Amino acid sequence: MVCPLHGATASENVRLKDLGRFLGWRDNMLVGYGIVSGLAGSGDTSRNQATRQALANALSQFDMTVTQDQIQSRNAALVIVTATLPPTSNVGDKIDINVTSMGDARSLAGGTLIMTSLRGPDRKTYALGQGPVSVGGYRYDANGNLRQKNHPTVGIVPLGATVEVPVHAELVLQDGNMNFVLKDADATTARRIEQQINQAMGPGVARSLDAKTIQVRAPRDALVMNDYVARIEALEVRPDQESRVVINERTGTVVAGGGTRISPVTISHGDIRVSVVTEYTASQPNLVSITGPGVRSLVVGNSDLSVEEPGQSVAASFPDGTVGNLVQALSKTRVSTRDVIAILQAIKAAGALHADLIIQ
Structure with missing residues (x-):
């Protein structure tokens, strides 16, 4: 194309x-870590000491003394919470937050993020996040069977954070x-x-x-x-733009500005096809009843080499013009996209294409 x-x-x-x-006038990045609870046995395993420590610290805020060894639940997962604070934010504004698992939890589906502080690079708290996690996927496994869609360990809490400190650009x-x-x-x-x-x-x-x-x-x-x-x-x-021609050889796509200039150039593009066909035959020894070392069938290969040169597919001269005019002229001669790419590369090598050629 x-x-x-x-x-x-x-x-x-x-x-x-x-x-x-x-x-x-710029956005500000916020980050924090928290706990997602309410998971149906798909949370972090007991091997994650950070998760057990975070749960013990959270329970201690409610005057509950629980050691890490007493926490064995897989209904919770330790997560990283990120958000983007707009350049002008007032107290009480709502922003979206992203939640990603830090441990070995299998899924965050059905979980709820417990209140989490979101801090900036200056380590100050600018927002508080909390709410049910929306996961656009799932993971179910039983008896060695696994069904998974998208990434169930990543989710969002729409408008889940409340701005606590005003920000002015x-x-x-x-x-x-x-x-x-x-x-x-x-x-x-x-x-x-x-x-x-x-x-x-x-x-x-x-x-x-x-x-x-x-x-x-x-x-x-x-x-x-x-x-x-x-x-x-x-x-x-009206912004001034650099002349560029972008070529994607994998998809056969050429994108060029119609104003990209091309100096007068003559194009002669041919097509040579070379094919090699090999046929294998077996030569059987006359005394087939004699067996022993060195006695076996001989495989002989006969190769047929043919070269076809149907002639020039394109032979044309283009005056001073643009890439758009060149592409339209080549399209009228039914030149394939692959050949157009090869022609543009040759014109650039000849110094007649006054643009940056970007090959992806």
Whole structure:
């Protein structure tokens, strides 16, 4: 399958919020460990000392003194709990949490996560998680028979964590400016964003520091910060893209921008087929009644080598054009996708393809 894309036009503008983000506007990772209880005998075995210690510590919070040796239940499992805290979160907000088994539990299906503290890199607790674990799979085994679907030792608790500490993104740096960071560094795109912001917000508001960062002057009044950022993110520019041709030889797929240029080139693509056929025959000795060492049938192989050259499958000259024009012309001549891939590789080797050739 060959997919030539149309060339970029002036109408293909993209919002700034789709091209990058303001420095400081990022998600925050949270992690913690906890206990999933209520499992139907599919939890951690008694060999997991960490699970028994965690259960003993949990019971001690309720004034129950239980030693690790007294805990033999397989209805509980030790798990790692992870979550993503949005850049702006208030107390009481709900977020999803992921639960993964740490021990040798066979399944977390039917379990409930006991209240777990979710901490950030600074070891502070930002959220508390608890609730029934939803597992998109199962595992059942009996008498040596096993039935399993997906990964039953991984689950989620939808909206299972409650934010306890508010988080606010700090967009303004100490020098009173904000930095807009591009997802893909490109000097031309950064220059266009600078010009668009200065045109919409005023001269001298933005300045491109490098191919990835555009410095934007922050407003003096913090109360208008949200409106200020929203206006900038809604601005549209036409990003500059590198010319690339992506080839997947395994699936026979070619994806190329229609604006990718090709210098004048002449293509002559032939097809030579070589086949070797071998027939084996046995030569039987005349005195078959005589037996002994060295007396046996002789297998003789006769090989027939044939070479077929049906002629040139493609012999054409293409003027200065694009990859899209080349692919369309090759398609009209009924050239297979595999041959198109070979032709593009040869054009790149000849220096006529002005794009990066990426082979997957």
